[in-house]
């Protein structure tokens with residue numbers, strides 16, 4: 001078990017500049033104009049990979065990072081972590097072969113309930129194919145060296161759930177996916193990026209070593225590995241925007257911006273999601 005270190009003075013400072021990118025869906029071009037922001041076109045994604053290669057980045061997984069902090073492996077000079085949320089079928093059909101061709105891998109966060117075949121949480125917004133990865137596709141990606149992480153059992157907004165449901169979503173999905181791939185699941189991605197201290201604690205107790213948020217968590221990678229800030233990569237944003245995100249300390253600007261925004265709104269806490277008093281009571285029970 002990795003020691004969770006929330007202290008700034010840890011020993012891995014040289015790798016705190018690992019950026020973690022968040023993709024969802026990769027689609028065939030032509031469909032992108034009808035689609036949600038989470039859809040990145042095939043050629044656009046190819047361009048991202050070419051640029052990452054040109055800039056000297058090498059994708060790693062959270063598993064690699066955990067082995068690195070245990071001293072078991074070294075990391076490439078310029079590591080980056082590519083993540084895909086929700087587990088759309090196109091990740092297997094489009095992104096997986098492209099990444100494999102480059103000898104690269106990624107982290108794919110999938111739903112634990114294999115009976116769910118389409119994205120029930122998003123299909124009002126997405127006009128494209130809502131199909132999710134099937135069990136064989138998940139296994140094939142795992143066997144090819146991709147990291148499979150959990151994105152809960154059914155993609156609920158966890159801060160609104162009673163703790164027994166949240167526990168089921170977090171812990172049960174880990175068991176289900178471990179049974180499927182025959183290997184341990186180390187990482188969890190909070191549905192909707194919705195995280196709070198209570199959920200972080202659950203994720204830790206369930207045995208995960210990594211938790212991924214979106215706009216939450218400190219900008220410095222490794223400072224809070226149960227709430228990792230990710231950089232969203234929406235479709236149609238162009239190479240210049242991608243360069244800004246990859247080649248500048250973009251996540252720090254975004255963090256500073258959100259701090260200012262929260263201060264203006266009279267709230268200095270950027271990571272806590274509001275709870276009802278009932279939830280607070282349940283949170284207290286867990287901790």
Ligand SMILES: [Zn+2]
Pocket residue numbers: 085086151155191192
């Ligand atoms: Zn999601």
